[in-house]
Amino acid sequence: xxxxxxxxxxxxxxxxxxxxxxxxxxxxxxxxxxxxSFFQRQQGGFYTPAFVLxxxxxxxxxxxxxxxxxxxxxxxxxxxCCVAIGVPFTYLLTRMSRRAQIVWMVALLSVLSxxxxxxxxxxxxxxSRTAGITNLLVALGLMEKAVALSPGFPAVLTAMVYQALPxxxxxxxxALVRLDPTLTEAARTLGASPLRAFFTxxxxxxxxxxxxxxxxxxxxxxxxxxxxxxxGRPQHWTLSVLITDQAIYQSNMPFAAAMAVFLVLVTLAMxxxxxxxxxxxxxxx
Amino acid sequence: MSGLTxxxxxxxxxxxxxxxDVQLTVPHGTFVCMLGPSGCGKTTLLRMIAGLDLPTxxxxxxxxxxxxxxxxxxxxxxxxxxxxxxxxxxxxxxNIAYPLRIRGAPREEQKRRVxxxxxxxxxxxxxxxxxxxxxxxQRQRVAIARxxxxxxxxxLLDEPLSALDAKLREAMQVELRQLQQQLGITTxxxxxxxxxxxxxxxxxxxxxxxxxxxxxxPMEIYRRPADTFVADFIGSTNLIDMETxxxxxxxxxxxxxxxxxxxSGGKAILSVRPEDVQLTAPGGDGxxxxxxxxxxxxxxxxxxxIDCSGRPLIAVSTPRARPEVSVGQPVxxxxxxxxxxxxxx
Amino acid sequence: MSVFLRRFYFVLxxxxxxxxxxxxxxxxxxxxxTLAFPPQGFSLDWYIEIFADTGWRNALFASLTLATLSAxxxxxxxxxxxxxxxxxxxxxxxxxxxxxxxxxxxxxxxTALGLLTFWATxxxxxxxxxxxxxxxxxxxxxxxxxxxxxxxxxxxxxxxxAATMGADDxxxxxxxxxxxxxxxxxxxxxxxxxxxxxxxIVAYMTVGFTMETLPIKIFNALRYGYTPTMASVTVLFVVxxxxxxxxxxxxxxxxxxxxxxxxxxx
Numbered sequence: 104x105x106x107x108x109x110x111x112x113x114x115x116x117x118x119x120x121x122x123x124x125x126x127x128x129x130x131x132x133x134x135x136x137x138x139x140s141f142f143q144r145q146q147g148g149f150y151t152p153a154f155v156l157x158x159x160x161x162x163x164x165x166x167x168x169x170x171x172x173x174x175x176x177x178x179x180x181x182x183x184c185c186v187a188i189g190v191p192f193t194y195l196l197t198r199m200s201r202r203a204q205i206v207w208m209v210a211l212l213s214v215l216s217x218x219x220x221x222x223x224x225x226x227x228x229x230x231s232r233t234a235g236i237t238n239l240l241v242a243l244g245l246m247e248k249a250v251a252l253s254p255g256f257p258a259v260l261t262a263m264v265y266q267a268l269p270x271x272x273x274x275x276x277x278a279l280v281r282l283d284p285t286l287t288e289a290a291r292t293l294g295a296s297p298l299r300a301f302f303t304x305x306x307x308x309x310x311x312x313x314x315x316x317x318x319x320x321x322x323x324x325x326x327x328x329x330x331x332x333x334x335g336r337p338q339h340w341t342l343s344v345l346i347t348d349q350a351i352y353q354s355n356m357p358f359a360a361a362m363a364v365f366l367v368l369v370t371l372a373m374x375x376x377x378x379x380x381x382x383x384x385x386x387x388x
Numbered sequence: 389m390s391g392l393t394x395x396x397x398x399x400x401x402x403x404x405x406x407x408x409d410v411q412l413t414v415p416h417g418t419f420v421c422m423l424g425p426s427g428c429g430k431t432t433l434l435r436m437i438a439g440l441d442l443p444t445x446x447x448x449x450x451x452x453x454x455x456x457x458x459x460x461x462x463x464x465x466x467x468x469x470x471x472x473x474x475x476x477x478x479x480x481x482x483n484i485a486y487p488l489r490i491r492g493a494p495r496e497e498q499k500r501r502v503x504x505x506x507x508x509x510x511x512x513x514x515x516x517x518x519x520x521x522x523x524x525x526q527r528q529r530v531a532i533a534r535x536x537x538x539x540x541x542x543x544l545l546d547e548p549l550s551a552l553d554a555k556l557r558e559a560m561q562v563e564l565r566q567l568q569q570q571l572g573i574t575t576x577x578x579x580x581x582x583x584x585x586x587x588x589x590x591x592x593x594x595x596x597x598x599x600x601x602x603x604x605x606p607m608e609i610y611r612r613p614a615d616t617f618v619a620d621f622i623g624s625t626n627l628i629d630m631e632t633x634x635x636x637x638x639x640x641x642x643x644x645x646x647x648x649x650x651x652s653g654g655k656a657i658l659s660v661r662p663e664d665v666q667l668t669a670p671g672g673d674g675x676x677x678x679x680x681x682x683x684x685x686x687x688x689x690x691x692x693x694i695d696c697s698g699r700p701l702i703a704v705s706t707p708r709a710r711p712e713v714s715v716g717q718p719v720x721x722x723x724x725x726x727x728x729x730x731x732x733x
Numbered sequence: 734m735s736v737f738l739r740r741f742y743f744v745l746x747x748x749x750x751x752x753x754x755x756x757x758x759x760x761x762x763x764x765x766x767t768l769a770f771p772p773q774g775f776s777l778d779w780y781i782e783i784f785a786d787t788g789w790r791n792a793l794f795a796s797l798t799l800a801t802l803s804a805x806x807x808x809x810x811x812x813x814x815x816x817x818x819x820x821x822x823x824x825x826x827x828x829x830x831x832x833x834x835x836x837x838x839x840x841x842x843x844t845a846l847g848l849l850t851f852w853a854t855x856x857x858x859x860x861x862x863x864x865x866x867x868x869x870x871x872x873x874x875x876x877x878x879x880x881x882x883x884x885x886x887x888x889x890x891x892x893x894x895a896a897t898m899g900a901d902d903x904x905x906x907x908x909x910x911x912x913x914x915x916x917x918x919x920x921x922x923x924x925x926x927x928x929x930x931x932x933x934i935v936a937y938m939t940v941g942f943t944m945e946t947l948p949i950k951i952f953n954a955l956r957y958g959y960t961p962t963m964a965s966v967t968v969l970f971v972v973x974x975x976x977x978x979x980x981x982x983x984x985x986x987x988x989x990x991x992x993x994x995x996x997x998x999x
Contacts, residue, residue, distance in 0.1 A: 117820075129844075208991060218931035227756045228756050329952070
């Protein structure tokens with residue numbers, strides 16, 4: 104088929120519905136949010152059009168700096184854990200039979216689809232005193248009596264890794280499944296052990312992929328809003344939780360919007376950084 | 389007039405001219421092979437005839453009607469693609485019936501035509517098979533049958549046999565030619581295989597760098613190549629410099645050849661097919677002297693490699709006329725002016 | 734890496750993924766309304782409760798309706814866009830591709846907040862249908878990605894062949910493109926459906942005060958204490974997701990959808 108530029112106006116017809124929907128319900132809401140972030144908040148949850156920077160000025164507080172610092176730290180930690188577990192796992196997965204891969208993928212997709220609410224509930228159960236994992240340790244005689252493991256930072260981190268791990272594996276999968284298997288075979292014939300071949304051939308060949316995955320998981324983790332609430336204490340709240348809190352419970356839309364805009368900027372900065380790093384490597388190669 | 393006419397057809401892709409000012413007439417019912425190295429523009433030309441690409445300029449006429457701007461689906465043609473392009477979601481029968489189905493033809497008519505075509509391609513009873521279950525040769529036949537379903541005015545094939553192994557390909561060439569003669573349909577095949585072109589075509593169109601270098605019958609192309617490209621591309625040949633001496637005689641490798649017309653410009657190139665090179669004892673009358681460098685005995689033919697004062701030459705003979713030569717020995721080379729072709733440099 | 738080590742590693746990851754679900758499944762069959770594991774007694778009452786209790790039944794119904802409609806709308810947005818991008822050379826139209834992928838890539842709270850301010854500003858805040866549109870926009874990425882993949886897998890000579898046999902653009906779409914794209918269409922729908930079923934924040938921010946979807950219901954229940962129905966609903970959802978993905982794997986090429994090469998090639 105000749106893939107050609109649209110000639111007549113009617114050639115654009117298929118584009119009309121998607122374009123209208125995406126513009127009306129994504130671009131305009133996004134713009135509305137940016138606009139609201141400059142609005143003046145009124146008492147009682149209302150806001151009036153204005154152009155004030157006060158919503159942004161609130162960022163310059165120690166409290167906000169703490170939340171931001173914690174959010175970034177948590178997201179980075181989650182990303183590192185997920186990639187550290189995910190890269191070897193995905194690599195080994197791609198070397199298995201198609202059948203086994205499908206079974207694992209169905210399981211991973213099912214976990215990935217789980218609502219954050221459900222993940223939060225499941226882990227809070229697992230970490231609870233009455234139904235949790237410590238009961239198992241007691242039964243095995245490894246512990247004196249069952250204790251509650253949440254709320255707390257380890258609980259938040261574990262649940263977030265749980266949430267992000269399937270995502271990590273799915274992001275890594277295409278690159279790893281297409282990796283030329285003769286690469287490691289060549290390394291093996293040259294005398295490298297499988298483990299050595301993995302670290303000297305597979306990991307370097309995937310450096311760009313791993314970096315991109317780190318960033319994507321980082322952004323994914325940055326979006327987590329329920330797990331810190333369910334499994335953490337208030338000092339474990341992230342920027343996403345704070346935005347929800349301000350928007351719904353404090354009824355401070357302008358401030359919530361300002362924080363959301365800020366979160367977008369952080370996200371975009373991360374993406375830009377990835378692209379920049381990728382380009383620099385290409386230039387060096 | 390009836391048949392296909394291309395008038396000054398040209399196709400540019402950006403700054404690259406894929407087809408340059410092509411002029412061609414294909415009379416009704418003839419079988420034409422477009423032959424050339426890859427990238428010569430033959431496929432682009434075929435796609436323009438099909439309407440899959442639009443010419444940058446020029447005119448395409450079918451039976452006198454200008455079809456240059458007619459969209460593909462309104463030209464009555466059948467085409468076989470290099471990839472065959474059989475619909476994977478349809479059975480053999482549904483693939484063949486497709487042109488009828490989309491026109492809303494009655495079921496009985498579709499079925500009758502499918503049975504007819506399956507019989508023609510020697511695959512009766514295959515209608516309900518999925519195309520994925522067919523062998524390469526069977527898929528090939530189904531693609532041909534599908535292109536002929538609506539008895540098109542023009543039958544186009546783009547490298548149709550390239551996916552088949554050598555033996556099957558040769559059999560299909562003969563079959564395709566017989567089918568075409570039986571149906572009397574105007575057919576254009578694009579190929580890079582000269583044996584294929586020689587086997588099937590009424591007219592071979594040799595293309596290079598977007599231009600037609602020669603369009604003639606296979607024998608004519610072989611015996612009377614229009615230029616050195618055609619001479620070299622079709623079969624193998626010896627291309628030798630020749631010149632006119634002060635006495636106005638044609639001189640090849642230092643030997644005047646009586647009976648050979650002298651080039652008017654003073655210099656030219658002589659094309660001699662290896663089977664037309666005769667070997668004699670050295671020093672014979674009118675013979676060029678050379679040294680045998682290698683003998684390749686292939687059983688069916690014997691190729692003798694000769695060095696004539698730095699110029700390599702190849703002679704091919706049959707075992708019946710086995711030359712008395714051995715490597716390192718001098719040998720006489722006689723060129724028959726009747727079968728040599730003088731070409732411009 | 735020895736086979737033993739590899740197996741051990743896979744068992745470890747598998748346990749990590751399964752552990753919370755095993756506990757929840759155990760909790761869901763407790764005989765009494767207590768959070769206890771291993772379960773005390775055995776009862777399927779909490780599964781019956783999902784359908785017997787009006788609140789849970791309504792939430793389930795709301796979630797299924799929302800997922801059915803929003804996934805359909807997401808596909809309706811993605812299909813013409815993916816088709817256009819495949820059929821035409823229009824580099825600027827890639828902007829819409831980007832817009833389709835952005836909502837899912839950005840932290841969800843951003844899309845949620847954007848839609849909240851939008852519905853509040855236009856005065857439709859709280860209407861159930863706004864959740865359908867919100868979810869469709871949020872999940873349009875999924876059918877868009879599967880369909881783009883599906884289109885790129887179509888050999889263009891198939892379309893050309895159909896044209897040489899007399900099919901116009903519309904007929905080609907109906908008889909060739911649509912049948913070939915259907916598996917990708919279905920899986921795109923399924924992905925959007927399952928994720929919509931489980932989505933919390935966008936639904937909560939747009940219709941959280943007027944409509945209870947199952948995730949909202951679970952979260953609300955979680956805030957007021959514990960009821961074993963949360964556990965049975967969770968199990969139901971996991972099973973539902975696993976069934977839907979298994980069906981995709983059964984009737985389509987799941988690994989190809991996830992980025993592997995197609996099955997034909999060894």
